Amino acid sequence: MGPSCKAAPKPLPDLSICDPSQSLFCSKDRNFLRQKLRSSLTVYVLLALSYLLILILFAVSLSRGTVIGAFRRLCLTSLMRQEVGATQRDVGSVLFPCGPEAREWEYFSGKCYYFSLRETSWQRAKVLCEEVHSRLAIINSHAQQNFIMYRTRNQRFWIGLSDKNSEGEWKWIDGSNSTTGFTYWKEGEPNNSGQNEDCAHVWTYGEWNDVDCTYKCYYICEKPAPRL
Ligand SMILES: *[C@@H]1O[C@H](CO)[C@@H](O)[C@H](O)[C@H]1NC(C)=O
Numbered sequence: 001m002g003p004s005c006k007a008a009p010k011p012l013p014d015l016s017i018c019d020p021s022q023s024l025f026c027s028k029d030r031n032f033l034r035q036k037l038r039s040s041l042t043v044y045v046l047l048a049l050s051y052l053l054i055l056i057l058f059a060v061s062l063s064r065g066t067v068i069g070a071f072r073r074l075c076l077t078s079l080m081r082q083e084v085g086a087t088q089r090d091v092g093s094v095l096f097p098c099g100p101e102a103r104e105w106e107y108f109s110g111k112c113y114y115f116s117l118r119e120t121s122w123q124r125a126k127v128l129c130e131e132v133h134s135r136l137a138i139i140n141s142h143a144q145q146n147f148i149m150y151r152t153r154n155q156r157f158w159i160g161l162s163d164k165n166s167e168g169e170w171k172w173i174d175g176s177n178s179t180t181g182f183t184y185w186k187e188g189e190p191n192n193s194g195q196n197e198d199c200a201h202v203w204t205y206g207e208w209n210d211v212d213c214t215y216k217c218y219y220i221c222e223k224p225a226p227r228l
């Protein structure tokens with residue numbers, strides 16, 4: 001076979017030449033489009049993968065209970081805080097049985113005492129004590145007498161003792177007979193001076209004296225300490 005038989009190689013279509021009549025898109029455009037499609041596909045795949053990853057992470061965290069655990073921890077913390085608050089309140093009421101917030105009431109031997117800052121008549125003092133759910137103090141022990149004596153510092157304070165009903169028969173405000181129990185009268189008292197001294201107060205060294213009930217004195221209220 002001679003060289004003449006050799007078929008001339010067909011010229012390869014020049015892809016770089018754009019012929020709008022041949023196709024809708026020229027080959028250059030087609031390449032460009034293919035590249036674009038490929039890049040946007042990559043983006044979609046990456047997006048899908050990241051969604052999947054987020055889902056997996058969320059599922060894992062749920063199964064491990066991190067979210068629930070965090071929520072539970074939050075609840076527990078607030079509960080514990082409440083408990084600590086309660087404990088502090090308990091400690092407060094142990095140290096200050098008459099109320100951590102009530103500085104005017106002082107505790108002594110199972111009772112709360114109020115030492116007034118104002119002077120008034122015995123009858124008015126009695127009412128004022130009753131208004132705060134207490135009564136004028138009844139003294140029936142040396143220990144209680146000492147506590148009151150130190151607290152009153154030689155000032156005149158009304159106590160719940162009088163002989164209003166029957167002259168010379170000293171009765172405590174709860175109706176108990178004073179003659180038979182603890183007494184701490186000042187020497188020479190009660191003297192019913194001017195036949196008009198029917199109410200008792202503590203005075204110098206906490207000793208008792210009878211005086212006119214309309215006299216203006218400070219006063220002592222007492223009430224049982226709240227049960228712990
Ligand atoms: C208190 O007791 C004394 C002695 O027992 C008695 O004489 C007096 O009458 C009593 N007073 C009252 C108010 O009950």
Ligand SMILES: *[C@@H]1O[C@H](CO)[C@@H](O)[C@H](O)[C@H]1NC(C)=O
Nearest residue numbers: 188191192193197209210211
């Ligand atoms: C009687 O008591 C009053 C106080 O209430 C006192 O001032 C007076 O000196 C006393 N009188 C006598 C005679 O002790």
Ligand SMILES: [Ca+2]
Nearest residue numbers: 163192197198
């Ligand atoms: Ca009297």
Ligand SMILES: [Ca+2]
Nearest residue numbers: 191209210211
């Ligand atoms: Ca007197």
